[in-house]
Amino acid sequence: MMADDPIPTNDADPAGTTTAFDVAAAVRAGTVTAASLVERDLAAIAAREPELHAFNLVLADRARAEAAAVDALVAAGNDPGPLAGVTVALKDNMCTHGVLTTCSSKILEGWKPPYDATVVTRLRAAGAVVIGKTNLDEFAMGSSTENSAFGPTRNPHDPSRVPGGSSGGSAAAVAAGFSRVSLGSDTGGSIRQPAALCGVVGVKPTYGYVSRYGLVAFASSLDQIGPFTTTVADAALLLDVIGGHDPMDSTSIPQAQPSLLRAIEQDVEGLRVGRITDLPAGADDDVVERLELAFDALRDAGAKIVDVRVPAFSFGLTAYYLIAPAEASSNLARYDGVRYGLRIESPDTNAMYSATREAGFGEEVKRRIMLGTYALSAGYYDAYYGKALKVRRLIADDFDRAYQDADVLLTPASPSVAFPFGSKGDNPLAMYLCDVYTIPTNLAGHPGMSVPFGTGADGLPVGAQILAPALGEPQMFRAAAALERAMTKELAR
Numbered sequence: 452m453m454a455d456d457p458i459p460t461n462d463a464d465p466a467g468t469t470t471a472f473d474v475a476a477a478v479r480a481g482t483v484t485a486a487s488l489v490e491r492d493l494a495a496i497a498a499r500e501p502e503l504h505a506f507n508l509v510l511a512d513r514a515r516a517e518a519a520a521v522d523a524l525v526a527a528g529n530d531p532g533p534l535a536g537v538t539v540a541l542k543d544n545m546c547t548h549g550v551l552t553t554c555s556s557k558i559l560e561g562w563k564p565p566y567d568a569t570v571v572t573r574l575r576a577a578g579a580v581v582i583g584k585t586n587l588d589e590f591a592m593g594s595s596t597e598n599s600a601f602g603p604t605r606n607p608h609d610p611s612r613v614p615g616g617s618s619g620g621s622a623a624a625v626a627a628g629f630s631r632v633s634l635g636s637d638t639g640g641s642i643r644q645p646a647a648l649c650g651v652v653g654v655k656p657t658y659g660y661v662s663r664y665g666l667v668a669f670a671s672s673l674d675q676i677g678p679f680t681t682t683v684a685d686a687a688l689l690l691d692v693i694g695g696h697d698p699m700d701s702t703s704i705p706q707a708q709p710s711l712l713r714a715i716e717q718d719v720e721g722l723r724v725g726r727i728t729d730l731p732a733g734a735d736d737d738v739v740e741r742l743e744l745a746f747d748a749l750r751d752a753g754a755k756i757v758d759v760r761v762p763a764f765s766f767g768l769t770a771y772y773l774i775a776p777a778e779a780s781s782n783l784a785r786y787d788g789v790r791y792g793l794r795i796e797s798p799d800t801n802a803m804y805s806a807t808r809e810a811g812f813g814e815e816v817k818r819r820i821m822l823g824t825y826a827l828s829a830g831y832y833d834a835y836y837g838k839a840l841k842v843r844r845l846i847a848d849d850f851d852r853a854y855q856d857a858d859v860l861l862t863p864a865s866p867s868v869a870f871p872f873g874s875k876g877d878n879p880l881a882m883y884l885c886d887v888y889t890i891p892t893n894l895a896g897h898p899g900m901s902v903p904f905g906t907g908a909d910g911l912p913v914g915a916q917i918l919a920p921a922l923g924e925p926q927m928f929r930a931a932a933a934l935e936r937a938m939t940k941e942l943a944r
């Protein structure tokens with residue numbers, strides 16, 4: 452069933468993986484059925500999922516039914532939409548109507564949301580097929596997916612290593628060919644860092660670009676949903692579908708966004724690419740080497756490399772670990788055994804709250820709740836939370852100044868390639884440092900993306916991060932497409 456249905460491959464795709472773009476074109480044209488493509492992905496899942504554990508839940512029957520519905524539309528002469536037959540895996544912190552949504556936490560045990568997240572509604576309306584819910588660090592807190600209550604996800608490139616996190620399952624699913632595309636959430640780097648470690652494209656859009664309605668909140672002022680894909684064009688396609696105003700999210704930007712698919716038709720001639728001269732040190736040599744080649748590639752493609760300074764960049768991590776836990780401590784107060792998931796029966800209500808929270812939350816989540824509660828507590832509020840908000844402002848101001856001279860900035864996405872399991876497990880600070888290059892963007896509310904740019908130590912993927920000002924997605928995608936073209940050329944040599 453799988454091998455009999457060859458579909459055209461995208462020449463721009465170095466790995467030869469079938470893209471969402473090609474799938475949608477073939478399914479819409481009626482040359483391949485969505486049903487056969489779902490079977491192909493389910494076969495890939497059957498072969499490697501036991502080893503990789505990308506999913507908390509594979510929705511085989513639902514996916515088959517959705518694919519059949521897409522095929523029926525095509526057979527009837529209708530257009531299922533721009534993502535016709537494209538399989539998508541959803542990070543398991545996005546609400547799916549009637550389907551378990553766990554956040555990889557024991558505290559949500561048995562919870563089935565009574566509604567779909569807006570992104571899920573939009574994907575389905577565009578003809579996409581939801582194939583499963585992916586593993587994550589509990590409540591999206593972590594950089595390795597080791598904090599999942601259901602066990603870690605493994606990196607498809609080397610199963611002895613982490614896939615990154617917190618959206619490790621979504622990154623691994625796309626890298627392993629379990630689904631054409633996936634969605635993750637990025638609060639401080641949780642899309643871009645796993646994308647880098649798994650060798651796929653990952654995008655954190657401008658805050659408010661994609662609706663957060665139905666995304667289980669971690670730190671509401673930072674959380675954004677975004678795509679994982681094998682190509683830049685697929686990421687553009689996906690964002691064109693899931694982006695745009697949603698009245699259900701009061702922080703959603705109330706204006707239509709220009710097509711990113713259209714944007715990447717334009718090259719980078721004259722685009723100003725900034726090099727942050729005071730970027731915090733700490734990236735491994737192999738990563739720095741690849742980054743230099745990325746600058747060269749953009750210069751060769753016609754971009755202009757300029758030096759910029761973002762002095763407050765290096766304070767990002769510190770500010771984030773006050774602001775994000777503060778918001779988390781408030782958001783996670785709702786899990787008390789009364790309305791959702793787990794309840795540990797106890798003699799009185801207060802005892803029930805604490806027994807439930809003690810049993811339901813993992814160690815890292817408890818650490819964040821304590822950090823956040825402390826940062827917000829009377830007498831410390833100004834010294835910690837209030838100060839962190841001021842630093843956040845400084846970071847945004849510094850970026851704004853840098854973007855007067857540059858259209859986009861280029862940095863590493865992750866300081867290192869994928870690391871072995873357990874290597875940072877007992878050292879929260881070492882884990883937090885994984886996001887040193889991704890966090891400032893979230894604090895500023897700006898977009899960022901990671902594009903695979905070759906390999907570093909042990910042949911493992913390296914990601915180049917492109918940053919842009921608010922709503923700078925079009926130029927960010929243009930730079931990403933240029934890097935992708937350069938990589939295709941490098942691989943052809």
Ligand code: GLN
Nearest residue numbers: 591592593638639640641
């Ligand atoms: N790794 C960071 C953290 O643990 C970022 C997580 C995220 O973006 N969700 O908070």
